[in-house]
Amino acid sequence: MKLLHTEILVKQIKQEGIDYDAFRDLRINEKVIRKIDKKVKHIVKQHPRLKGYAYIDNIAYLTFSMLAKDYNPVAHGVSDVDTFLRGIGDVAGTESFQELYRYYKAIFSDLMFFPVPSKNSKEEDIEYWDTWYDLRKYGGNRRHEGTDLMAIENVRGILPVVSMTDGIVENMGWLEQGGYRIGIRSEAGGYFYYAHLDTYAPELKKGDKVIAGQLLGFMGDSGYGSEGTIGKFDVHLHLGIYVDSIMGEMSINPYYILKMLEDNRSGYLYE
Template sequence: MSNRINRKKYPAVFIFMLTGAAFVYFMSCFINIAEGCKKISKDIISSEVFRTVDFSYDDYKMLYYYSTDKNGIKQLEGINKSRLKNIVYDNMYNVVNKTKEKGSRCPIIFKYIVSDEVYESCFSAYFSIMNDIRCFPVSYDSDNKVGIAYEDSWGAARTYGGNRIHEGTDIMAGNNERGYFPVVSMTDGRVEKMGWLKLGGYRIGIRSESGAYYYYAHLDSYAQGLKEGMDVKAGSVIGMMGDSGYGKEGTKGKFDVHLHLGIYYGEDEISFNPYHILKIVDGFKMEFQKY
C-alpha cells in the first residue's frame, strides 16, 4: 500500500495533522511572545541595548531646542519631547530584535510586546537625563585652540582594582596638561560627594533634581569654595581636569589627563553610556574660564 493511496483514502487525517501543526505553531508563537514580554519588561532600563542607544545625526540636531545669543553662543532651552519619544520607541524596538536573537521570537508587532508602563519608564529615564543636561562638561578653549577628544568606550574592559567594565566616557585633554581645562557641571544639582576615591581620584558627584547622578572623576583640583551639599548651576566650574587616581590619596600621573564622566540613574544606579549624550551637547560648550 503506497502513501498516495493513503492520502486519497484518508484526506481528513492530513487535514487534521495540518491543523494540529498550525495550532502548535501558533501556540509556540504565543509562548514566545509571552516570554518576550517577560524578558523585555524585566530590567529594561538596565539592558545594555537600552543604555547604549545610538542617535543619528538628525537626532542630534533635532533633539534640543536652543537659542543663540547676541555673541553667537548657543544655549540649550529644552528637549524636543516628541522626538525623544520616537527615539526611545525605536531603541526599544531594537531591544525586541536583540531579544529575538536570543531565542525569544516576537512575530507580531511591537505594541503587543512592550507594555505602556515599560515604555513610559524607559522614556522617563531618558527624558530625566536629557532634560537635566544643559552643556558639555569641559570648557571650549577658544584662545589656545587646544582640543579635547573622546570616543565610545562604555563597556570596555578595565582591570585596575579588579576586572570591571568602563562605566563612562573619557574626555581627553589635547595637551595632556593637568589643571588646564576647566570642568563644568552639565546640570543644575547638588554636590552629593566630593573627595578621594582610589579609582576615581579627586571626584565630584552631583545629583540633579530628576534623581540622576553625574560623576566627574580624576580631577586635578576642585573649584574654590565648593563643598558637599552645595547647589550648583549648569555651566559652573566645579574643578580642573587632571590625572588623579589609581592609588592612595594624591596619586597623579598614572594615565593621561582626562575627565571621566559617568551618568547613573534610578535606585539601582544604572550606568548610562554618556557618549551619545555628549555628542548631542558637543556644540554647547561653555567659554573657557580659568581661575
C-alpha cells in the same frame, strides 16, 4: 496594514520587556532628537486636545521609538506619528515603558552644556572616543562605564570642568579609582559623575546647588591609589552618567550624549 503592524509591535514590546544592555549603550544623536521634537510639535498642532496629556511629549516619543526600533533610532529611524498615536495608549500602561520613561527623563531633561569648555582659539584641547565597556585592569578586571575626555596637552590643572546640568553636589572627595571626584544629582534625578580632577572650584562643597555651566574644578590625573595619588595615567576627565534603577544604580554610555552637546561648549580664556 498599519493598524495590524501597530498591534504586532505593541504585543512584541509587551512580551520582550527591557533589554538593559541595549538601553545602557544609548544609541542616539542630535538628528534623532530634532526629528522627535518635530513630530511631537506636529501631533500637538494637529490634535490640540492632546496637549498636556500624559506621555504626549518628547521623552515618551523617544521611549516608544527606542522600544520599537531595537534601541537604535540612529540606524532604524524613529517611529512614525500614526504608529505612535495608535500604540502609545497600550504601551504606556506597561511597566517596561514606564520604567524606561523615568530613565530617559532623568538622563535628558536637564542636559545643557558640554563638560569641558573650549579654548578661545581654533586649537584642539581634548579628544575622546567611545570606550564603553572597554577592559580596565586596576583593582581587577572590570569594564569601563563612562567616557574619558583626554587632554591633548597632558598638563594637570589647566582645563576647567563644568556642570552639564543644574543640580546638587551629592558626592565630593576622594575615591581610589576616581581620584578627586564630584557627583551632581540633577533635578530630574540623573547622576553625573566627574572624576580624576586635579582641584575643585573654590568653596564648592557637598550639598551646594549648582547651575549648568558652573565651574566644578580642573582636569587632572588623580586616582588609582590612596588619597593624593597622581600620575598613574594621562590627564583626563572620566565622565559617568547614572540612573537609579529597580536594580540599583545603573551606568549609561555618555559618548553619544557628549557628541550631541559639542555645540553647547561654553568658552573660557586660558592664560
